[in-house]
Amino acid sequence: MRTFRSRTTLLAATGAAVFALSLTGCGGGDSDTKSAGSTGSERTVSVGGAKADRSTADGSTADGSTADGSSGQAAKGGAGAKATVAAGGSGAAAAAPACTTKDVSISAARHGGPPYTHIVLTAKNTSGHSCEMTGFPEIQFLESHKQNVPAVAKSKPTSPVVLKAGAPAYALVKVSDGGVDEKNEPVSGFSVTLQGGGGMAAVTAPGSGGIAVDPAKALTGFWTYELRNGADDF
Structure with a gap:
């Protein structure tokens, strides 16, 4: 049990x-x-x-x-x-700035033979960068005539004139008609103002005796890479 x-x-x-x-x-x-x-x-x-x-x-x-x-x-x-x-x-x-008188050196030379009716302005880029030559040179030949020399519209280029370092631009300028009865005045130096706020430069007239200028006949072309037949004939 x-x-x-x-x-x-x-x-x-x-x-x-x-x-x-x-x-x-x-x-x-x-x-x-x-x-x-x-x-x-x-x-x-x-x-x-x-x-x-x-x-x-x-x-x-x-x-x-x-x-x-x-x-x-x-x-x-x-x-x-x-x-x-x-x-x-x-x-x-990246756009090129407007050229100033600090960027370019401006000189004048006779254009063609006598009677000397035209001069050529040369603006050479002496800076180390590119800049744009805007419009046309605003020229005053005489102290007694403060107005700028009128520009010829047909000489305006179709595209902006941008100068690389060391490159030149040109402007053809008419100073008289070459007539003996014109009211010409001798000019040994004159002022050129660059448009676009570029400032003013004093330019020496070509030749030992300067140039004869008739303010009523004076005309200027636009800045261009080179003088062009037809567009710069005035």
């Missing part, structure tokens, strides 16, 4: 232990499920966070829309506009 009771007690204890282990195993399975769910949730949040980071970095999400709901195409258009402005700023900065 003692043996039977001992075995019964042992079986009962064993059964209780198995049942407890079974419950523990069930509880562990439930814990694992929750953990997996929690891990999956964390991964989803992590992926979502990465998307949010990418959206913040370039202004667009994976579907091409921006964080504020606008399209990625609009964002690209904005970038293109900035690039255009930048390109436009670089083009403005």
Whole structure:
């Protein structure tokens, strides 16, 4: 009888232990499920966070829309506009400035034989950079005639005259008609003002006796790379 009771007690204890282990195993399975769910949730949040980071970095999400709901195409258009402005700023900065009397040296020489009715102005770029000879030389031959010598429109070049370092520009100037009955006055020196804020230079007239100028007949051409037949005949 003692043996039977001992075995019964042992079986009962064993059964209780198995049942407890079974419950523990069930509880562990439930814990694992929750953990997996929690891990999956964390991964989803992590992926979502990465998307949010990418959206913040370039202004667009994976579907091409921006964080504020606008399209990625609009964002690209904005970038293109900035690039255009930048390109436009670089083009403005690269333009040649107007030549000044500090950039060029101006001299005068007779043009053609007697009667000497024309002179040629030469403006040579003595600076180390390019500059633009704007318009025509504003010339005043006589102190008694303060008005500038009129310019001849047909001599205007079709494109800007930009001088590289060391390059010259020319302007043909008529001083008289060469008649003996003209009201000519001797001129040994005169002033030339460069348009575009280039300043004024004093120029020595060619020849030992200077030049004879009739203020009523004087004309000037525009600055050009070279004298051109036809356009500079006046």
